[in-house]
Amino acid sequence: EAQVTQNPRYLITVTGKKLTVTCSQNMNHEYMSWYRQDPGLGLRQIYYSMNVEVTDKGDVPEGYKVSRKEKRNFPLILESPSPNQTSLYFCASSFNMNTEAFFGQGTRLTVV
């Protein structure tokens, strides 16, 4: 089944403790991206990647890192999480920006 898989689905962590949210797609898509969704602010892009080893900042990249060492995986790294990074996170993939995008199930992150 074609899908985008994020893990974990839910995470509660403490300020400053490094964490990684994984994202994997099995559709051989070149384009992948991360979004965060916050009440009143909608979905905002954090980082995107047009292909392996090619990443770029989105609208709200501060406090996040990404890597794209292989086509199927695009992990999101929070090296020192803070409470303002409490949010619902989505990973998405598509062949390119003119084709249908598919989203992962979402990761609810709470930083205390």
Add this chain to the structure above:
Amino acid sequence: GIQVEQSPPDLILQEGANSTLRCNFSDSVNNLQWFHQNPWGQLINLFYIPSGTKQNGRLSATTVATERYSLLYISSSQTTDSGVYFCAVPNSGYSTLTFGKGTMLLVSP
């Protein structure tokens, strides 16, 4: 950047009723998607519809790209249709999807 406006912001329906959700966008696009965010937060793909009309069961969508709008029709609504409906288009640099603020739909039994 491109602006996406959805209407209405909120909608309450009785089960069995029909509804039309609208998405206006400020610039020409080659890609438009409709999503349903269910109460558990998952974003479900409904339609990829740059132009024309598509149907999937009780749902259908029409995009008139030349007039910069898209419509999502829900017929014979069910309680499981509740949630938030988003439309999204690529920004001018084709680096991100720009989402509308969504229409929150509540279908009561």
